[in-house]
Amino acid sequence: MDFLDYAFMQRALLAAVLVGITAPAVGIYLVQRRQALMGDGIGHVAMTGVGLGFLLSASPVWMATAVSVLGAVAMELIRWYGRTRGDIALAMLFYGGMAGGVMFINLAPGGSNANLTSYLFGSLSTVSESDVTAICLLAAFVVLVTLGLRRQLFAVSQDEEFARVTGLPVRALNLLTAVTAAVTVTVAMRVVGLLLVSALMVVPVAAAQQLSRSFASTFAIAVAIGVTVTTSGTVTSYYQDVPPGATIVLLTIAAFIALSVLAAPLARRRARALAAPAPAGDPAEYAIPATRGTDHEIGV
Numbered sequence: 001m002d003f004l005d006y007a008f009m010q011r012a013l014l015a016a017v018l019v020g021i022t023a024p025a026v027g028i029y030l031v032q033r034r035q036a037l038m039g040d041g042i043g044h045v046a047m048t049g050v051g052l053g054f055l056l057s058a059s060p061v062w063m064a065t066a067v068s069v070l071g072a073v074a075m076e077l078i079r080w081y082g083r084t085r086g087d088i089a090l091a092m093l094f095y096g097g098m099a100g101g102v103m104f105i106n107l108a109p110g111g112s113n114a115n116l117t118s119y120l121f122g123s124l125s126t127v128s129e130s131d132v133t134a135i136c137l138l139a140a141f142v143v144l145v146t147l148g149l150r151r152q153l154f155a156v157s158q159d160e161e162f163a164r165v166t167g168l169p170v171r172a173l174n175l176l177t178a179v180t181a182a183v184t185v186t187v188a189m190r191v192v193g194l195l196l197v198s199a200l201m202v203v204p205v206a207a208a209q210q211l212s213r214s215f216a217s218t219f220a221i222a223v224a225i226g227v228t229v230t231t232s233g234t235v236t237s238y239y240q241d242v243p244p245g246a247t248i249v250l251l252t253i254a255a256f257i258a259l260s261v262l263a264a265p266l267a268r269r270r271a272r273a274l275a276a277p278a279p280a281g282d283p284a285e286y287a288i289p290a291t292r293g294t295d296h297e298i299g300v
Contacts, residue, residue: 047101
């Protein structure tokens with residue numbers, strides 16, 4: 001535990017815990033919406049914000065947040081109105097974001113592509129006190145949204161038409177999901193990196209789904225996996241002098257593989273139990289079949 005004696009490791013671990021919570025908390029909605037790679041696209045756009053931060057001598061984290069939010073809103077507008085040309089517009093947005101980041105950081109006084117490395121792949125030693133403050137504030141926003149509006153966000157993620165019929169503001173909730181994903185990307189970029197953050201938003205959720213079918217337990221398991229791999233990866237990075245982002249992502253994939261292997265016997269056991277004949281007895285003893293509106297469906 002000697003690593004806790006260093007201030008930079010204390011900051012890095014705090015940031016890692018917050019990233020482990022926020023990334024899966026948003027990722028579960030993106031997985032339900034079949035937008036697993038949205039975080040990757042936002043990460044590309046955020047590079048322009050980082051470059052602008054260096055160019056304007058402003059905080060790269062806050063500047064990346066502002067640009068990411070604008071990019072996420074643009075992505076949602078393209079999804080609504082883009083139709084057949086939407087994929088081309090998104091490609092230009094993503095690659096333009098990368099190119100803008102490289103251009104702006106090279107135009108900044110004393111700037112070079114080397115300055116982008118810690119934002120692209122994460123870095124322990126460069127997490128400053130101001131970064132931790134920004135990460136804490138942004139993480140609080142993400143947690144409030146993903147937990148406070150979990151029923152509404154889940155309903156929209158499952159079936160937009162059904163949610164619209166029930167009176168939910170579907171477009172506003174879609175925009176809020178996109179904005180929350182953008183904020184999460186900037187929360188994670190100092191630990192995992194912009195190019196790898198999408199994996200932390202998706203893989204823990206996929207791993208949790210191997211063990212659970214209900215939304216609430218999947219959410220809890222995914223967050224637990226996220227916190228475990230981010231803290232473990234951060235400590236491993238300190239002792240082995242390896243990149244934290246790559247270490248965290250590889251640990252996340254390893255967790256997915258391990259849980260997939262463990263879940264296989266459980267799935268076979270469940271299948272046998274469902275195929276077994278119902279026991280004789282009073283009808284009141286029979287199990288109630290799952291129907292629409294169960295705990296999994298409504299996201300309780």
